[in-house]
Amino acid sequence: MLQVISLLLENKPGALMRVTGVLTARGYNIETLTVARTLDPELSRMTIVVDVDATLRAQVIKQMNKLVNVLQAVDLTDSRAVVRDLVLIRVRATLEQRTAILKEAEIFGARVIDSSTEGFALEATDDPEKLDEFVQVMRSYGDIEVMRSGALAMSLETKKLRLQPPVPAGRGRREDQTAVEVIEEN
Amino acid sequence: MSNLMSGAKMLLECLVREGVDCFFGYPGGVTLPFYDALYDHHIRHILVRHEENACFAAEGYARATGKVGVCCATSGPGATNLITGLVDSMMDSIPIVALTGQVPTKLIGSDAFQEADTFGITRSCTKHNFMVKNLADLPQIVHEAFYIASSGRPGPVLVDVPKDVFQAQGHYAPVTNIHLPGYKVFTEGHTGQVKRAAQMIWDAERPWVYAGGGIIAAGASTELRELAEIVDLPVVCTLMGLGGMPAEHPNFVSMPGMHGSYAANMGMSNCDVMIALGVRFDDRVTGRLSAFAPHAKVIHVDIDPAEIGKNRAPDLPIVGDVKRVLERLNEILAEATPERKAKHAADRKAWWAQVRAWKQEHPLVPSYSDTEIKPQHLMAEIDRLSGGQAIVCSDVGQHQMWAAQLVRFSEPRLWINSGGLGSMGFGLPSAIGAQFARPDKLVFAIVGDGGFQMSIPELSTLASYGLPVKIVVMNNGYLGMVRQWQELFYNNRLSAVELDCFPDAEKLAGAYGFKGRTIDKPHELAPALEAAVREPGPYLLNVKVSPFENVYPMIPAGAAVHEMVMGPPEPVALTS
Numbered sequence: 001m002l003q004v005i006s007l008l009l010e011n012k013p014g015a016l017m018r019v020t021g022v023l024t025a026r027g028y029n030i031e032t033l034t035v036a037r038t039l040d041p042e043l044s045r046m047t048i049v050v051d052v053d054a055t056l057r058a059q060v061i062k063q064m065n066k067l068v069n070v071l072q073a074v075d076l077t078d079s080r081a082v083v084r085d086l087v088l089i090r091v092r093a094t095l096e097q098r099t100a101i102l103k104e105a106e107i108f109g110a111r112v113i114d115s116s117t118e119g120f121a122l123e124a125t126d127d128p129e130k131l132d133e134f135v136q137v138m139r140s141y142g143d144i145e146v147m148r149s150g151a152l153a154m155s156l157e158t159k160k161l162r163l164q165p166p167v168p169a170g171r172g173r174r175e176d177q178t179a180v181e182v183i184e185e186n
Numbered sequence: 187m188s189n190l191m192s193g194a195k196m197l198l199e200c201l202v203r204e205g206v207d208c209f210f211g212y213p214g215g216v217t218l219p220f221y222d223a224l225y226d227h228h229i230r231h232i233l234v235r236h237e238e239n240a241c242f243a244a245e246g247y248a249r250a251t252g253k254v255g256v257c258c259a260t261s262g263p264g265a266t267n268l269i270t271g272l273v274d275s276m277m278d279s280i281p282i283v284a285l286t287g288q289v290p291t292k293l294i295g296s297d298a299f300q301e302a303d304t305f306g307i308t309r310s311c312t313k314h315n316f317m318v319k320n321l322a323d324l325p326q327i328v329h330e331a332f333y334i335a336s337s338g339r340p341g342p343v344l345v346d347v348p349k350d351v352f353q354a355q356g357h358y359a360p361v362t363n364i365h366l367p368g369y370k371v372f373t374e375g376h377t378g379q380v381k382r383a384a385q386m387i388w389d390a391e392r393p394w395v396y397a398g399g400g401i402i403a404a405g406a407s408t409e410l411r412e413l414a415e416i417v418d419l420p421v422v423c424t425l426m427g428l429g430g431m432p433a434e435h436p437n438f439v440s441m442p443g444m445h446g447s448y449a450a451n452m453g454m455s456n457c458d459v460m461i462a463l464g465v466r467f468d469d470r471v472t473g474r475l476s477a478f479a480p481h482a483k484v485i486h487v488d489i490d491p492a493e494i495g496k497n498r499a500p501d502l503p504i505v506g507d508v509k510r511v512l513e514r515l516n517e518i519l520a521e522a523t524p525e526r527k528a529k530h531a532a533d534r535k536a537w538w539a540q541v542r543a544w545k546q547e548h549p550l551v552p553s554y555s556d557t558e559i560k561p562q563h564l565m566a567e568i569d570r571l572s573g574g575q576a577i578v579c580s581d582v583g584q585h586q587m588w589a590a591q592l593v594r595f596s597e598p599r600l601w602i603n604s605g606g607l608g609s610m611g612f613g614l615p616s617a618i619g620a621q622f623a624r625p626d627k628l629v630f631a632i633v634g635d636g637g638f639q640m641s642i643p644e645l646s647t648l649a650s651y652g653l654p655v656k657i658v659v660m661n662n663g664y665l666g667m668v669r670q671w672q673e674l675f676y677n678n679r680l681s682a683v684e685l686d687c688f689p690d691a692e693k694l695a696g697a698y699g700f701k702g703r704t705i706d707k708p709h710e711l712a713p714a715l716e717a718a719v720r721e722p723g724p725y726l727l728n729v730k731v732s733p734f735e736n737v738y739p740m741i742p743a744g745a746a747v748h749e750m751v752m753g754p755p756e757p758v759a760l761t762s
Contacts, residue, residue, distance in 0.1 A: 010367075010368060014315070017309055058495065059492065059495070062491050065492075066490070068313075068368060068369045069368055071367055164366060164370055166365040167333065167363070167364050168362065169329040169333070169360075169363060170203050170204065
């Protein structure tokens with residue numbers, strides 16, 4: 001089963017490479033990856049969908065949380081979350097198919113973003129499985145061109161964000177370090 | 187208050203603020219501005235003969251002191267030569283800051299002369315890495331690098347600085363704060379969990395302490411000894427943890443693992459509560475994981491949450507600095523009523539009797555011969571001369587295992603070796619770093635004839651600085667550890683393991699202007715080692731040992747800990 005990981009990370013060069021590195025170092029193939037800036041321009045939100053061995057999922061999340069640029073990595077696979085994907089489809093439509101295609105698009109809540117004598121360009125947003133069905137239906141009309149954005153996942157539960165407070169710069173810090181964090185396992 | 191200075195000067199200013207007194211490096215084209223600023227600066231730069239050895243030397247410095255080790259290399263080949271050292275310090279959690287030069291920012295990505303994507307290449311070799319694109323960011327980044335390297339679970343951090351950033355002029359304002367919101371440092375263990383750990387220890391019938399490199403990194407050896415004494419616990423220290431408990435302490439058993447002692451491994455297999463402190467359940471310790479410590483409930487204390495449950499799911503995890511956790515745990519344990527302590531001591535009698543019986547059954551004792559120098563004899567002599575006080579830097583292979591088995595350490599930071607990565611060529615350069623860090627100490631570099639030949643260029647560094655490192659080559663004419671495996675698991679088909687044409691030690695050392703000698707008779711060993719130690723400068727002692735000796739006990743790879751082999755399967759044929 002696919003694992004859905006949501007990350008909040010610093011918007012810095014190399015941050016993406018570090019996160020994906022946790023997966024590529026183990027030979028995992030990333031199915032989808034989306035990333036964009038948050039309201040705070042210094043941070044990005046990333047969603048990764050990846051096929052990780054069930055026994056290693058917790059380890060992957062821990063490894064990601066260890067990264068200096070990552071503020072939070074959470075596994076949304078089994079928690080309450082909405083997952084949305086966007087699809088763009090170009091479909092060739094003969095004159096007699098046009099009405100049927102528009103009808104199907106309406107059923108799936110897709111929008112027509114371009115219409116020409118050749119056919120349509122359609123856009124739909126939904127959960128990934130629903131979009132799979134939509135793509136299947138459109139394929140029945142002949143050759144189509146499909147592009148998908150990859151999943152965006154948002155947790156419906158509030159997770160407490162633990163952030164490290166600032167520390168003084170300079171030597172001997174290991175001793176003066178006041179930053180104290182408690183993690184509860186189990 | 188701020189003043190105008192170049193990026194190169196600013197970098198040196200930051201190093202001073204971090205307490206750096208010396209660092210190891212090799213200059214090149216893009217680091218010219220930095221080396222120019224260094225010309226009349228008080229920070230000492232040690233010129234090594236290869237960048238890999240700069241990183242190993244910085245590791246030796248860091249391992250001997252606990253301070254951050256610093257190394258420096260130029261762009262391209264300089265930076266790529268650091269890689270082995272970076273991975274080595276990553277595996278053993280050693281605090282390193284590596285400074286690399288980069289081609290000027292406007293040339294990055296143009297395949298410029300000596301350009302390599304250092305930032306990209308070192309991403310997976312470091313705890314974190316930086317590329318400085320603007321001079322204004324330099325001080326902040328350098329202090330962040332030192333902070334990340336030395337806090338939490340220590341590790342290497344690389345800072346890549348383009349030439350134009352070194353050259354640019356800017357106003358330097360000292361950095362006061364470091365704010366890395368995503369960098370989580372867990373120091374205090376959960377109090378409830380620590381209390382539960384105390385309860386588990388009192389309730390145990392066969393408690394056992396499995397202590398590792400985390401004890402050394404956290405400076406928790408006093409706390410470890412207190413723990414052992416309060417509850418009278420048997421303690422084993424891993425290859426990375428040797429010296430974490432004084433070897434002569436009555437509660438110290440020895441080293442567990444692939445070449446650990448019988449008693450240490452039997453204890454691991456038979457305990458009912460395992461107190462794992464700053465360890466990572468490495469495969470060289472656990473053997474076949476599914477058969478490891480089958481009866482034990484595991485208490486795992488580690489500063490890195492990602493270590494918890496990575497290899498062995500603990501029954502009681504505690505994430506925190508092992509020193510802080512042990513301070514708290516010891517307080518709780520010490521508060522126990524005298525009756526409880528007395529009852530526990532009585533209950534433990536049978537367990538201790540068993541542990542002592544195991545120790546007597548198969549003790550780790552050196553073997554001797556009248557005709558040839560046994561490698562174990564060599565280690566026993568080094569142990570005698572060290573008296574538990576010398577710094578012993580080891581390379582990788584059979585000699586490393588014999589040294590770990592037979593050289594005793596009375597305190598932490600004396601035993602320096604490449605544990606996780608097993609990097610050959612580590613012994614001599616790390617001894618150079620350790621000797622710079624501790625000029626007061628006797629430093630041995632125990633190396634094999636294989637690893638030594640990877641480090642020969644550093645003889646020049648030794649000679650140049652007159653460092654009194656005592657190089658002891660355990661020379662069996664083979665890549666011994668690989669040969670041991672070929673003998674045992676590949677039908678004795680010895681493929682590419684014979685090392686002939688070892689140089690004449692006296693002439694080799696003499697070529698660099700210091701003394702060297704080759705010995706092969708047992709009666710020569712003690713006087714030759716004593717003469718080496720008496721020598722005020724460096725010394726190269728080439729000790730020809732019995733060529734076909736193998737390291738035992740041994741847990742074959744993939745076998746369970748209790749399936750250890752105590753000696754050679756049959757008399758080994760002496761074939762050439």
